[in-house]
Amino acid sequence: MNAVERPLTRWTRIAAIVFFGLLIGAPFYWLMIGALKTQPEALAFPPTFYPRQIRWENFTDAMTRILSAQAFINSIIFTVAVTGLQLVLTITTGFALAKMPFPGRQALFRIFLLTMLVPFHVVLIPTFLVTRGFNMIDTYPGLILPIVAQTAFGVFVFRQFFITLPDELLEAARIDGANWGQIFMMVALPLAGPSIAAYVAITMLNAWNMYIWPLVATSSNAMRVLPLSLASLGQELDTTPPNVGMAAVLITTLPVLVVFIFTQRWFINGLGGAVKE
């Protein structure tokens, strides 16, 4: 259809594409220049559209006044633990549901699917109460395990992937005398690379950005994750200079943004993967 397009409409279209792209990306530009400005410049009206004077101390101020090394470490622990544990649980379950014959397999899969109808926010209160019942509020296990347990989506993704593997492939390994553990490790797992990448990308992103559960499951400062530190800033925007506030937002966003720019395909597969099939 491009061949039929006249050059004028083609250029209008490209211009429109660029315009709307810049419009959607504009808040990120504002964030980047805002994080570099001095306080008087950040509060200037009319606003300046590039920093006249760069103040790098915004980042150190942000780390000491809003964020903390502890929050950073907690976010990393939370993200890595959730993603790693959930990956192990979902990929093994997905494989078993796809390839291993055992009684109740279909029923189990249906239960996993059904629970996806109930959004996490609806069961926030009972999840809190169960966690509290185990005396795990304000501990790492209490922060991590209830989120790790949200395996339904991953089980679905990996079951759908493994079911596409031809049985002959597994049988070949079986004839060589491999047991299920070996079949999984040697045959199935090496083929699952792209699914794993897409799943890990989405799960890490969600864990890194998660707010409501850490808010409910932790209470002490030592247990804070980055979104919690940031949120306290949002509620008192006026007491922190905006340039320092934006530096804090940038510090928490930049790691994922950089990863995203280089691994977009995985994110897109992870988000759109379920539709294709």
Next chain:
Amino acid sequence: MSDPSTLALAQAKSPIRRGGNKAGGDALGKRQTYMWAALFVGPNVLLFAIFIIIPILGAFALSLFQWNLIRPPVFVGLDNFTRMINDPRAINSIVRTAYLVVGGVIPTILISFALAVLINTKFPGLKLIRTLYLMPIVISFVASAVLWGYLLDPRWGPVNWVLAQFGIPGPQWLESTTWALPAVTIVTIWLRIPVALVLYLAALQNINQSLIEAGQLDGANFFQRMRFIIWPSVRPVTLLVTIVTLRGVLFESFDVVAVMTEGGPLRSTDILINYIYQAAFDRLDFGYASALAVVLFVIVMILTLFVTGKPKGEAR
């Protein structure tokens, strides 16, 4: 962020395929297979039962009790639900939620569809530009709420500066009872566009190009092609986008509201999910908060059924 589970749900309707029974049979032996299956499935099922199944059942049970964690829970039947009728804050929060859903979901669908059609082309540098469209995927709801708080600042924020260039006096946004909820809605739309866009782009790749060319030869202009050829052929994806966006708007907006406004000013952004959180964790009114959560769940289910039911009827 996104709610990928809904993507899966939309598909889960397709019949469950059976497969892979052969590999387990004879040589490996049933017992060995069961042992490995237990090893592969067991830990997950245990954790899932404790932290997912029990809370789901508990959510409904709790709504029938009165409980503040300090005294033992008291069974009150449906009292929590009748209490809602006389609770102006509950009514208000449902109305505000309805506003957010209508004002957030419909524009997200229309805008991301239009943008997907627009950028579904090829030119050098497109990949770079497309990244701009997808960037809101990575920013957390909390971080974007803080960022938009700055963007919308009525004194020195760039949004009101841009409006001023067009001679429009910018509103007070988060400090105004009229404009705080629209502000939250705008942020939510900005955050929801990329996922919807990704889904629409995938759908557009699958459209039969000859259909569009035929329309072109018949003299249909760009907007006619969009309205009468492309829009109908991506309907299944519109359905999916609607459900994904609906859930995103209903639930993830909590982060935005909690950070930007805490439900204010004067409860103008006090959406249901915010009220549930405050009733439970500020007032320790766990039974009533659970009843509100049940209402929210019923609303989600009704809306989902409404959305998924309608196109089927239209398609005869």
